[in-house]
Amino acid sequence: GQQVMQIPQYQHVQEGEDFTTYCNSSTTLSNIQWYKQRPGGHPVFLIQLVKSGEVKKQKRLTFQFGEAKKNSSLHITATQTTDVGTYFCAGGNNDMRFGAGTRLTVKP
């Protein structure tokens, strides 16, 4: 079945450093979604990308959807301790599949 691969599994950064997580699929996706789950919390929807090559920004977060609509990335500029958590991508057509997530820890 359709799978969405996400790397890295873990990322530990110093506060102020940048962070990027990547999501890849072997099949073309109609859209990609990104979620954030804080420790002890539940996944919260961040954004959805639909168009080939689309780039969206939310403050220090930049989301990209690849030209072939098979990959996506989330980049955080100058991480803060409030960015800690697990970031999930979800991709698919009418059936969304979640990646394994990237757990981000930030050292103050």
Add this chain to the structure above:
Amino acid sequence: ETGVTQTPRHLVMGMTNKKSLKCEQHLGHNAMYWYKQSAKKPLELMFVYNFKEQTENNSVPSRFSPECPNSSHLFLHLHTLQPEDSALYLCASSQVDRARGEPQHFGDGTRLSIL
């Protein structure tokens, strides 16, 4: 307040017990989901209901039995569970779009521990 309410928040049960998890959404959505989240598989889709009809069952053991009486309520009936079933069980809801997936709204989850 997420718009998706799960009860109970925590549940401890023995392997021979029968219990049920409840999920209610107040968002007017017509699709509901059950996920299992554990250290081994961070977000594992179990069941999907669209307009009260089960559209997906991801090879889930029969000791888990879902029920969706209407678009706002979803249950997960548990019986004869195993220790490896201990996990966080998350419920989510979304609108149904036949062409693409819609954003999902998650509840806080039920932390299940099997003794």
